[in-house]
Amino acid sequence: MREKIIELRERGYSYNQIVCELGCAKSTVSYHCGEGQRAKAAKRQRVYNKKILCNKIDQFKSKSEKTSRLRRSAGEFARNKSHTGKASQLFGYQDVIEKFGENTECYLTGERINLYTSEYSFDHIMPRSRGGSNELSNLGITTKKANMAKSDMTHDEFMEFCKAVLVHNGYKIIEG
Helix, strand or coil: CHHHHHHHHHCCCCHHHHHHHHCCCHHHHHHHHCCCHHHHHHHHHHHHHHHHHHHHHHHHHHCCCCCCCCCCCHHHHHHCECCCCCECCCCCHHHHHHHHCCEEECCCCCCEEECCCCCCEEEECCCHHHCCCCCHHHEEEECHHHHHHHCCCCHHHHHHHHHHHHHHCCCCCCCC
């Protein structure tokens, strides 16, 4: 597509004429013809990716709090105490990247996860309902399905649940 857009532009076609000729979006033509458009698009994507991760961090920190399910800013969250009586540890985007890397895996299934997508969940390894905190040390990254299945179980309870499902369906469990 890029080559055809450039060819038409060199032949003197306007952006609108190229759109009509190729049936593509004007933004696509602009991206391939404009000065510095690739660098601008890459920068926008990095900012967008960071926002996705920051939103997930905010959701993790405010999840299951009794007073509100609304997301809170990191500062407001840190001023509130968890039901363990300890003030929550502040952490942000860079802390998550440093702990897990940009490409990590689900701690429950082993599936690869790219933190710059929205296709994963933050999990409280020790559920808040069981005394777990909103601290970085209690953060686990999972696939959305694994997090939904685990719900408010501890890791050991979840593993026992998975074993029971497999045994019920005729599988044999080999402890290893």
